[in-house]
Amino acid sequence: MKIGTIILCRYSSTRLPGKILKPLLGKPVLSYLYEKFSAQVDHPDELLVCTSTDTTDDIIADFCRENEMNVYRGSLENVAERFLQAAEHMNYDYAVRINGDALFVDIPTYLEMKETCRQQAFDFISNVKGRSFPFGMSIEFVKTTFYAAIQEDIQISDRYKEHVTLYLYENEKIGKQHHIKNTTCPALAGLDVALDEPKDWDLYQDIMKQLGQDFYSCDLKEFNLIIELIKDEYKLAGKAWAFTHS
Numbered sequence: 380m381k382i383g384t385i386i387l388c389r390y391s392s393t394r395l396p397g398k399i400l401k402p403l404l405g406k407p408v409l410s411y412l413y414e415k416f417s418a419q420v421d422h423p424d425e426l427l428v429c430t431s432t433d434t435t436d437d438i439i440a441d442f443c444r445e446n447e448m449n450v451y452r453g454s455l456e457n458v459a460e461r462f463l464q465a466a467e468h469m470n471y472d473y474a475v476r477i478n479g480d481a482l483f484v485d486i487p488t489y490l491e492m493k494e495t496c497r498q499q500a501f502d503f504i505s506n507v508k509g510r511s512f513p514f515g516m517s518i519e520f521v522k523t524t525f526y527a528a529i530q531e532d533i534q535i536s537d538r539y540k541e542h543v544t545l546y547l548y549e550n551e552k553i554g555k556q557h558h559i560k561n562t563t564c565p566a567l568a569g570l571d572v573a574l575d576e577p578k579d580w581d582l583y584q585d586i587m588k589q590l591g592q593d594f595y596s597c598d599l600k601e602f603n604l605i606i607e608l609i610k611d612e613y614k615l616a617g618k619a620w621a622f623t624h625s
Contacts, residue, residue: 380472380473380496380497381425381469381470381471381472381473382425382471382472382473382474382475382493382496382497382520383424383425383426383427383466383469383471383473383474383475384416384419384420384425384426384427384474384475384477385427385428385429385462385465385466385471385474385475385476385477386409386412386413386416386426386427386428386429386477386478386479387429387430387458387461387462387476387477387478387479387543388409388428388429388430388439388478388479389430389431389433389435389436389439389455389479390430390435390436390438390439391433391435391436392480394575394576394577395574395575395576395577395579395580398479398480398574399439399479400438400439400442401580403482403583403584403587404584404587404588407442408479408482408574409428409439409442409443409448409479410446411482411594412477412479412481412482413426413428413446413448414595415484415486415594415595416477418595419486419489419490423449424449424469425471426448426449427449427450427451427465427469428443428448428449428450428451429450429451429452429453429461429462429465430450430451430452431452431453431454431455431461432452432453432454432455433455435455436452436455440452449469451464451465451468451469453465456540456541457534457540457541458540458541458542458543459530459533459534459539459540459541459542459543460530460534460540462474462476462526462543463523463526463527463530466523466526467523467527471523472522472523472524473496473520473521473522473523474520474521474523474526475489475493475518475519475520476517476518476519476520476521476543476544477517477518478517478573480515480573480574480575481515481516481517481573481574482515482572482574482583483513483515483516483572483586483597483602484515484516484517484518485512485516485518485597485598485599485602486595486596486597486598487598487599488506488512488516488518488559488561488599489518491559492504492506492518492520492559493520495557495559496520499557500555501520501522501555501556501557502521502522502525502554502555502556503519503520503521503522503525503544503547503554503555503556503557504519504520504521504556504557504558504559505517505518505519505520505544505547505548505556505557505558505559506518506519506558506559506560506561507519507544507548507558508548508558509558509560510568510569511560511561511562511565511568512561512567512568513567513568513569513570513571513572514569514570514571514572514573515571515572515573515574516572519543519544521544521547522554525554529546529547529553529554532546532550533546561599563598563599563600564599564600564602564603566603567599567602567603567606570606572586582609585609586605586609589605589608589609590605
């Protein structure tokens with residue numbers, strides 16, 4: 380069984396353009412992500428950056444080639460199609476969706492889900508339902524042949540084309556689905572650590588300074604300790620961090 384991890388990203392992000400290559404403590408965000416998952420895959424071709432063919436994403440493709448990162452390019456707007464074509468191009472039996480703004484994905488959870496994928500015949504495995512994990516720690520495994528089979532339904536909606544797996548959450552009886560919950564640190568539910576807006580940048584720098592080299596192996600418990608250390612600087616308001624620096 381070939382399980383491939385696909386990092387979906389584009390350069391023209393609306394709220395924080397160019398974030399995927401923005402230097403974070405001296406290293407581009409994409410480098411952190413790629414290195415993080417490189418340590419977890421069995422073979423180099425089981426990790427892939429997936430961006431678009433739009434000229435705005437030439438910079439990502441060039442960066443990947445210069446740094447010996449696998450890259451695939453597809454539709455800018457039809458992300459579901461791009462994701463599927465990338466998985467088929469690499470002959471992945473299962474494709475793992477990781478968003479480019481998900482720097483703090485929990486590796487123990489990723490490995491647990493990968494083992495579940497190997498041991499049981501699920502079509503879709505996700506840690507998103509119910510948002511017991513923080514926003515920005517989403518992990519989704521989808522069987523490639525299954526995803527191809529439901530493309531006709533996905534392609535009728537721009538929402539489904541853009542959000543890749545939304546169709547499966549809105550149609551939970553489709554396929555054999557398995558949804559996992561965060562029972563390790565339930566207090567982290569609702570925390571938003573996705574790199575989405577300019578104000579998130581200072582949060583990311585603070586967390587990365589605290590983590591250091593532990594970034595690559597940090598689990599939910601350690602991440603929770605980091606959040607406790609910086610909570611006086613950032614206050615959790617609903618499902619978003621309220622930026623309080625002057």
